[in-house]
Structures are given as structure tokens and as C-alpha cells.
């Protein structure tokens with residue numbers, strides 16, 4: 001196999017990505033029994049690292065997991081992964097898996113949880129061409145795993161519904177998928193939250209989705225720019241009739257959607273509010289409140 005360049009931290013060591021291997025008996029691998037987070041590094045600094053750490057530590061607590069590292073040590077490990085990789089723009093993932101039990105016991109309390117982190121070159125959900133013309137999304141019939149089954153506020157690897165959605169989208173010539181919730185409202189997509197713009201106002205689903213850090217950044221930016229942004233149930237018809245649609249992720253920031261199924265959204269090209277928010281999003285990266293500079297050797 002070939003891998004992107006980068007550095008991983010695993011079992012107390014820093015390794016090239018190609019050498020960072022996980023046990024086949026790890027419950028993270030066997031049962032998706034894990035939580036994780038992704039933070040990005042832009043021009044040599046983490047963006048909103050504290051928020052990603054809060055979400056990660058709260059997820060571990062909700063899953064009854066613990067690791068032998070405190071917050072300060074995790075920060076140190078993440079810094080080291082990036083510094084050792086030499087990357088100025090990086091995608092940094094950190095994971096706590098249930099780990100393994102020495103006797104292969106089925107009792108999750110017997111397992112020794114494992115912490116893994118890695119830094120690889122930054123990769124966006126949308127490529128540069130899609131960023132300039134807007135993504136073509138499909139609203140699939142698939143229902144995102146309900147919050148009564150898997151707590152969406154704990155960032156997790158329950159992605160089979162999202163992957164099924166992607167294949168359904170590809171089959172109809174679209175590039176990405178938007179899944180519904182159990183009530184038929186818009187939920188989220190493979191790695192992103194969804195936003196609609198109508199008459200200058202922005203809305204996004206309120207519940208049943210990951211509380212994205214980028215989603216929170218949109219609320220923060222809208223407050224600053226005096227744009228109304230509300231979280232409420234969003235019907236597929238509202239998304240199709242929106243003036244603008246965009247999706248948000250740490251891996252890509254604010255990404256325009258200009259076509260849903262066979263419907264062009266608004267004018268069919270990237271809208272003014274999406275552009276304004278995208279610019280404000282990258283400007284916010286210069287704000288010392290959200291920046292944490294990497295200590296390169």
C-alpha cells in the first residue's frame with residue numbers, strides 16, 4: 001500500500017504513517033468502538049484546537065473511555081505530530097479506541113483504551129474545481145443513524161449509512177450525498193453539516209447531527225456579520241428552494257453546493273452570502289483567539 005506523507009503517534013512512539021499499524025483485535029477496528037476528532041492546521045497554526053479537544057474529551061467520557069494522557073499531553077502530542085511532519089497545512093486526526101482486552105473478553109470494561117494521533121497533508125471534502133463551481137449533491141433516501149441509537153454529539157465512525165448515500169449519489173451522477181433524519185428532514189452528509197440561505201437568512205438542522213465546530217464557527221461569524229442564522233428542522237423542499245446552499249467541515253471549511261439532484265440552487269453559481277462567509281471564515285484564522293502556532297523544531 002502507499003500512504004500520504006505524515007507522522008503518527010501510537011503506543012508511545014512517533015512513526016511515519018506507513019509504519020503506524022493497529023492490532024486486528026482492537027475494538028475500534030472490529031466494532032467501530034471509538035471516538036475521534038479532526039482539527040486542521042493552517043499556515044502553521046491549529047484553528048480552534050480547544051473546541052476540538054473539548055468535544056473529544058467529552059466524547060470519551062460519554063463512551064466510558066480513558067487514556068493515560070491529560071489535555072496538556074494530548075496538545076503536546078498533536079503539536080509533535082505536525083512539527084515532525086513539517087507540514088504547514090495539515091489534517092490532524094486523534095482517536096481513542098476501546099482497544100483490546102488481554103483475554104478477548106466481550107466486556108468493554110476489560111479493554112485497555114488506545115490513543116492514536118496523526119498529521120497528514122490537508123485534504124478538503126471538495127476539490128478546487130468544486131469549490132469554484134459548487135458541489136453537485138444528491139438528497140438520498142437514506143436515513144442517518146438516529147440519535148436514539150448513536151449519539152451524534154460524540155464524533156464516531158458509524159459511516160455505513162453515509163457511504164451508502166455516497167454510492168447512491170454517484171449512481172445518479174452527483175458528487176456527494178445529503179442524508180435525511182427519521183422524520184424526513186435534512187440531517188447531514190459524509191463529513192459535513194448542511195446550511196440553506198433564503199432571503200438573506202441562514203438555517204441549519206438543529207439536532208440529530210454532529211455539532212460541527214465549523215457549524216459553530218458559522219454561528220459565530222453570522223453574529224459578527226449581523227446575519228440571521230437559526231437552527232431548526234429543514235425540509236428537503238426548503239433546501240431545493242434555497243437561494244444558496246453550503247456545507248461545512250473542518251476538512252474544507254465552507255463549501256458551496258450549486259446543484260441538488262437535478263435542481264440548480266439559486267442562480268446555479270456560488271452565491272454572495274456563501275462567498276462572504278467563506279472569506280470571513282478564512283479571515284477568522286488570523287484571530288489569535290482561535291490560533292495556536294505549531295512549535296516547529
Ligand code: PMP
Nearest residue numbers: 191192193210212213214249250
Ligand atoms: N457531520 C459529520 C458526520 C462529520 O463527520 C463531520 C466532520 N468530519 C461534520 C459533520 C463537520 O464537523 P466539523 O465542522 O467539526 O468538522
